[in-house]
Amino acid sequence: MATARTKPTPQGYRCTECGWRTAKWVGRCGECQSWGSVVEADAQVGRVQPAQVPASRRAKPIVEVPFDAMRRRSTGVGEFDRVLGGGVVPGAVILLSGEPGVGKSTLLLAVAAHVAALGARVLYVSAEESPGQVRLRAERTGAMQPTLLLSAETDLAVVLGQIEQESPDLVIVDSVQTVSSAESTGFAGGPGQVREVAASLTRVAKERDLPILLVGHVTKDGQIAGPRVLEHLVDVVCQFEGDRHTALRFVRAVKNRFGPTDEVGCFEMTGDGIAEVPDPTGLFLSRSVGAEPGTCVTIAMEGRRALPVEVQALVVRSTTPQPRRVVNGVDGNRVAMLLAVLERHASVRLFDSDVYVSTVGGVRLSEPSADLAIALAVASAARGTEIPPTLCATGEISLAGEIRPAAQAPRREAEARRLGFPTHLGPDVATIKGAIQQAFA
Secondary structure: OOOOOOOOOOOOEEEOOOOOEEOOOOOEOOOOOOEOOEEEOOOOOOOOOOOOOOHHHOOOOHHHOOOOOOOOEOOOOHHHHHHHOOOEOOOOEEEEEEOOOOOHHHHHHHHHHHHHHOOOOEEEEEOOOOHHHHHHHHHHHOOOOOOEEEEOOOEHHHHHHHHHHHOOOEEEEEOHHHOEOOOOOOOOOOHHHHHHHHHHHHHHHHHHOOOEEEEEOEOOOOOEOOOOHHHHHOOEEEEEEOOOOOOEEEEEEEEEOOOOOOOEEEEEEEOOEEEEOOOOOOOOOOOOOOOOEOEEEEEEEEOOEEEEEEEEEEEEEOOOOOOOEEEEOOOHHHHHHHHHHHHHHOOOOOOOEEEEEEEOOOOOOOOHHHHHHHHHHHHHHHHOOEOOOOEEEOOEEOOOOEEEOOOOHHHHHHHHHHOOOOEEEOHHHOEHHHHHHHHOO
16 A cells, blocks of 8 residues: 655745745735745754853853943044944944935945044945045045045945955945845845845954944835844944935934934034034024014924924915915924814914914924924914013923923923023913913913
């Protein structure tokens, strides 16, 4: 009697992001909805046997692990050091992401020039631009240094070879999505390629105690392009934010294994490159003389910094059946809610008027603590009455018209007094109607 042979179980495919499995290949994961992350599953391997651990690699008590607190190296850019927690740690892999044209390459070229000016060897790998283009930017921004090495390569093997040959003290790769490896399948920028390139550079960074800075692309919704594992592999993830139509830029840390994630670096794009803004307190206030109807100042928190931001509003009689609601720098849905609260709980007539709300300086207010300043600015514009220039307001407004305290309220109040705003309206006035009465008293 013939013995039936057991048919091997097919391995199928799995998602590299969440581990979801399927019998056939699909372009989009059915669990986490990631595109291009479904690959063929690896074959099952045997049970891993325990290995003999040499004495040099044996586990030791954490109190005996050597730690040198002075090993951080400054990048020469104080605002960038602030975000990193004091400087670059040897062996750290830092990912800097941002929209096209925001200034990522300009910032990292400035970092490379400052580090090279101290005598260190810096390898700048430009996988997107030619050496001539990078040199033109370096001449314009004053980044010409003899120890700044420039390479235009897209092959990972060549990049690793140059690191081995030049022995640099800092490596900058612009960008990780444009470097590819012949050992991995797929196109440059695909999930497999990005994962292989990031893993190889991370391994070299840890083996040589070599800090590496990577530039990362972003998708249309602002997320870092490539597999999510890219953010897990690196040590620090920084976001470079800013509007290309304004000069102000912010760098904030989303992930930092060596420092806090609540610091923000402020920069300004100029004709000569990128400049630090150590004290940005006056960037978001208008230069008009005297008080004007429709303006109110709030204290916003950017990381640990308290910044005064002026909110401006304009209310005009509408000539259309559906009045317009136009916002810039604030959330449109939030403003629509505040207009309803003003009309219901403060008797401010707005249903037949066009309302325009904007911030000064191009800054974006996303925290609810700006609700009170927005409401007061709209009420001031609707009444045609000025708010005293020594008054600022912070607080969240509920649908019932109540004012709730803002986060880090003591720091906001202290910064308001330091900047010359002795009158601070907040949750002490309890309701939006009371705040309006006190502001226009």
